[in-house]
Amino acid sequence: MPDKLYIQPLTLVSSPQTVAGDAIRLAGGMVYAREFAVTISRDGTVVQRELVTPEGIDEALARLPDTLGAEAEAQWAGLRMAHPPLQLGERTVRLDQPQVMGILNVTPDSFSDGGKFLDDPAEAQAHAGSMLEAGAAIVDIGGESTRPGAAAVWEGDEIKRVVPAVEHCVKMGAAVSVDTRRPGVMEAALAAGAHIINDVSALRHDPRSLEFAAASGVPVVLMHAPGDGEDLHADGHYGNVVFDVFDWLRAARDRAVEVGIPRQRIVLDPGIGFGKTLAENLALLNALPLFHALGQPLLLGASRKRMIGALSNEVEAHKRLGGSVTLAVAGMQAGYQLLRVHDVYDTVQARNVWRGLRDAALTDFRGLADD
Template sequence: MHGPVDSKLYLQPLGFLRGCRASGAVKDGHAWWLAGGQQGIGLAFTLVRILFRHEGMAVDEVTLPVGHIGDYQADLSSFHQGEMDRLLGQIQGVRPPLPCGEGRTIAWDKPVIQGIVNVTPDSFSDGGRYDQAEKAVDHALALMAAGADIIDIGGESTRPGAEKVSIEEELSRVIPVIDMLAARSVPISIDSRNARVMKAALGAGAAIVNDVSALGHDGDALKLVAQQNCPVILMHAQKTPDVMQDNPQYDDVLLDVYDYLEQRLEVCLAAGIDRANLLVDPGIGFGKALEHNLALLSNLSFFHGLGVPVLLGVSRKSFLGALSHEPEASQRLAGSLASGVAGWEQGVQILRVHDVRETRQARDVWQRLTL
């Protein structure tokens, strides 16, 4: 089945194999490497889902073994043939190491763990526990010792219903913490949507920007990140935190989120941001109902078509409580780990978590299961 000639084409890698099974299938031509085989111990996909969207709605789709892709592609229009080549190249292409300042890089030979430090009084899971600089620094050092590859520091809660804080307040929360951690070997990301905070944090020693608005909230953020030549995580969110859970609606949540992130990537590239500095996050829980979150989690591999590393943030989130009937965020470790493993099985490169030690243990075991 083929979509209309003016429809948009999407590709999703499916049917994943790992370890020696993946290597053998790739050698025999029955599988292709995802992201050059970098993720974990090497992920390969055996199937490709081909989907067409026309006038905002999915109109046709088919799932084929990789060995049948060539014959299928030959029957497409020249435009769709070119799109298939482009998307397959982005799905299979090696992701360059992530530059993190002072000669440091993050490689993709294993799933990366980003540890959360909320220097806020009102974050949904640990609000108030680390809202003083000394407590936040101690917590960050504990996360580093537990195995965090990145420490993510934020001074403004973006939980559902959260109110905006002043720039001055956000700066007063995060900059002292970054100052005290900057000399450590673990890179720091600044979780902010405000350009002044980003600039001050990068000046204090942060290396990565993590923006829930995908550089769309602050008009100065795009230019700043381009000038600083630093990595940036572009997240999808519908509306702002104070109202984002007020009856979120999508035509097709998977395609809508993909299209938004693709558009933000294009804006960043046009502004002069290096593609090697770009990462995406589908924004689980940010303007999504339970069914939206489940649709995204079941299809995380869809976002590899964007050609950049994918970050997943599911730790302790409310959808886990809804699925497991657990009202306390701090008691959702098992659900967080289950969701994280599901992400790794689809090639997610970064997992953003509260529980670093437990996540590292899960990762180490997961990596060794199929050598």
């Protein structure tokens, strides 16, 4: 197998001033990265690793084998790329700061809300309204549970669940994404006014999905999941989970580009909790900044996930607020543009405080007196 390259941000700083400018603005956001690991992997084994700062990156990349030169330049450019905003109907969602995507599950077997929003449409509408009022930039509507062991849903039933919720949210002026892996549901939801396709199978579940997404003209979210059939959690075998997920997402991005989906309409998601052990999820969360090297906006969906319960005496899903906000802040610290969460009010509050800290670090730096 050919050698593979990974340029991974390792250390973050509060502002470039603190390190005399020797840092980059990560993905055009509010996070600055200073030290990077330039790593070469061969057959799943690290054969070379060099630590550099931006001042030394050109020399480090020049020392790489010629076969890795183009990939190195692409990854370094990806890490510094400022992404244009998403235009979602009448709403413009900026990607130079973290944005919150609120979850609305209209399923009978959701792990987090037990189906209450399917059984009571009025409650679902009120919940969507409260998320928007709390500051959600996008409402993500799903009609199929993708938790481990969940039963498959017939496309017609999924459409019946999703479309009324989409229509109501659009009437409220919301930017809406549809969380589905079926092209029939995608088509019905977009016809009802949805603005984004969020596919946990990365457009692999149905062979028609790629071409439909390309023709739709809307942004797509491609998430990593190891299973390629009904069970997205199957076949989760990794040599190095961080590098393997990186390679998988790069292939998913390239597959989408090949069928005509422009790069600026592709968002990537490392798929926390899908076919991964607790240790593998933690490894990915500690390596979140690496995925900016793919040159795409990034989404983190870790809200109320099972790993929080595993680290908290198996507490029930609805009692995982603290852990969910902690992981959302980890996403902010890693420069992720979209945070998919159940608890919008608390996450937006955390985001606003975090953003205040970042603004202060950039604008209120006084430095040290000269000796």
